[in-house]
Amino acid sequence: MVAGPLPTPSGPGKDRLRLWIRLLRASRTIEAELRERLKKEFNTTLPRFDVMAALYRAPEGMLMSDLSRFLLVSNGNVTGIVDRLVSEGLVARARRNGDRRTSMVRLTEEGVRSFAMIAAAHEGWVGELLGTVSEDEARRLTGMLTSFRSNWEGRE
């Protein structure tokens, strides 16, 4: 996956493989840095941040299955992360009258406050880490990634 620098592959179809390797290395590098800063500065983790970010933009709450679909992770995974956030008082599960299998998960007031602070720092870090990419280039790259993604999402 994270194959790298040395013997650059060549031949038909290698361009996409090289793109994938670069994509993966770039995101892993940035991800590692963000993870480290989240830990050091806020004593939290990337998965917790991801869940809180999703909930922050859904004040009415989300179902567990919404969360796992949105975050591209398994549902069992979300259960554990939400459990921990609940035990820390940042997230609450609210049983629903209509369907007793499900519960709405949302940020607590403390969760909202906490996330707002972390998100501000996070945005600054991303700006810093991607600082060598011009705003214009960022928009173009984003466009390329978006069109790629839209062709991809919901296939299978």
Next chain:
Amino acid sequence: MVAGPLPTPSGPGKDRLRLWIRLLRASRTIEAELRERLKKEFNTTLPRFDVMAALYRAPEGMLMSDLSRFLLVSNGNVTGIVDRLVSEGLVARARRNGDRRTSMVRLTEEGVRSFAMIAAAHEGWVGELLGTVSEDEARRLTGMLTSFRSNWEGRE
């Protein structure tokens, strides 16, 4: 991190944040698909594949520290993955005379055979998954990611 579709952020500096989110979602989507296929088709995992890919291009072997630096993961992590690969007979540790703290890690013959097969399938999958990106576009995107990375790597 994997924030998404709904309320698109706007304002200064948001372009880089949006780029990061797209980058992350793209790599996670592809990664998830590759992981699943590695499991189903070859009963292996992405981390094992990564380690074997690194070793495949270093026939003389690599130190554990080389591996962890190259793969962007912690050294304790590599220990576990290599342990499992060794127990499966795909990788061998060779103690060195010079420095008895270290050992050269390399693929066994079976490891080489096994990896060659998996790698061929893997390259095809990546070509398929990135199929909507033209070869030309792939090269341009790669270039942008590379220049970004070179500015980043070896900082700190």
Next chain:
DNA sequence: GCAATTTATTTCAAGCTTAAAGTTTTATAT
């Protein structure tokens, strides 16, 4: 109404991941 199926979620086992602490070996500085 009631069995069978589907849906939403949790639990579980195995493996991945990190940071921190521990071990062993080598290098450095008296």
Next chain:
DNA sequence: ATATAAAACTTTAAGCTTGAAATAAATTGC
């Protein structure tokens, strides 16, 4: 020589991750 420090790994504890199995509630088909 000998303490001290540095380097290369491994171990450990806690948390993340998946896929599969289990549970429970709602829906569907008779």
